[in-house]
Amino acid sequence: MKLVLVAGVVALTGLTFFSATQTLPLADSPDLSEALQTESEALEAARVALDEQSEMFENALSDLSAENLALAAANGDLTDRMTALDAQMQDAVASQMTIASLESANADVTHRITDLETRLAQSDSELVAANEQVAQLLEAESTGDVASAIAELESRVSALTSENTDLSDALVKRDDVISGLMASADPSGMSVVTTCQEQTDALLADTRVSFETGTTFTEDSVLLLEQIAMVAIDCAGDGLMLGIEGHTDGADDFASNLLLSDAQAKAVVDFLAERGVPTLAMRSVGFGDREPSTGEEQTQNQRILFDWKQG
Incomplete structure (x- = not known):
């Protein structure tokens, strides 16, 4: 039995056959048959390996495309974040400029506040001392010299009372200025002030703080x-300041009314402090009978007012 090979020049995975026609007896060439079988199996294995490599290459291309899309999306997000950060930086610069301006204005106000508080403290001290001297002299025998001294002391009390009133008004205006500055720096703070004021006013809607005698509260007021x-x-x-104002009727003289209203306002401060309200968060002031609420009923003029401001 013979095998006829008609060969041409064929290039496949590095194998070349030269054109020739040769008749080989299969029975006489067993090595050639095995070699051809081996080459055929090697070619098939090479084809399978090539297919696998081609598939791997396509998968790699697909992965690279997905990575490129992810990188493009990440780059877009990064650009948006950089834009947002630039806007925040501009806002921060504007806020710093506003704060610097407010700090400059507040420094002047603080200096004026310190001077006013010093003068007010001195005035209060002198007023108390003068009233004590008046009380002592009133207990002494009435002589011409004593009457003259009393008149002089009463004049001093009147002057100190007037100065104390002016200083109290200045402090009220100071608080308004500070509140305005703080509201400009933090507008949200005004809503807190409003809320606290509304809550306090609601409690006082149908009643008021009243006293049995002097600075002793009634049971309902407690x-x-x-x-x-x-x-x-x-x-x-929340950082707010509570202003507590004392007002009296016109039953007594001006100096007595002023002292009583101041003592009653301070009594409220002491009461609230005992219940846990920070003393530094409260300010008391007495107005005497200078600001009546009504001209008809004097009992309505004797009252305590609460005024919340930004601290």
């Missing part, structure tokens, strides 16, 4: 002040 203390603790925690 319960009322307990409720106001709970509101004041929260509001003081």
Whole structure:
């Protein structure tokens, strides 16, 4: 049995056959048959390997395309974040400029506040001393010299009272200026002031703080002040300042009314402080009978007012 090979020049995986026609007896060439079988199996294995490599290459191309898309998306997000950061930086620069301006204005106000508080403290001290001297002289025998001294002291008391009133008004204006500056720096703070003021006003809607005698609260007022203390603790925690104003009727002379209103306002401060309200978050001032609420009923003029401001 013979095998006829008609060969041409064929290039496949590095194998070359030269054109020739040769008749080989298969029975006489077993090595050639095995070699051809081996070459055929090697070619098939090479084809399979080539297919696998081609598939791997296509998968790699697909992965690279997905990575390119992800990088493009990440680059877009990074650009957006950089734009947002630039806007935040511009806002921060503007805020710093505003704060610098407010700090400059506040420095002048602080200097004026310190001077006013020093003068007010001196005035209060002199006023108390003068009233003590008046009381002592009134207990002494009435002589011409004593009457003259009393008249002089009463004149001093009147002058000190007037100065104290002016300083109190200046402090009220100071608080308004500070509140305005703080509101400009932090507009959200005004909503807190409004909330605290509304809560306090609601408690005083149908009642008021009243006294049995001097600075002794009535039983109903004690319960009322307990409720106001709970509101004041929260509001003081938000950095607010509570102004407590004392007002009296015109039953006594001006100096006596002023001293009584101041003592009653301070009594409220002491009561709230005992219930946990920070003392530094409260300010008391007495107005005497200078600001009546009504001209008809004097009892309505004797009252305590609460005024919340930004601390």
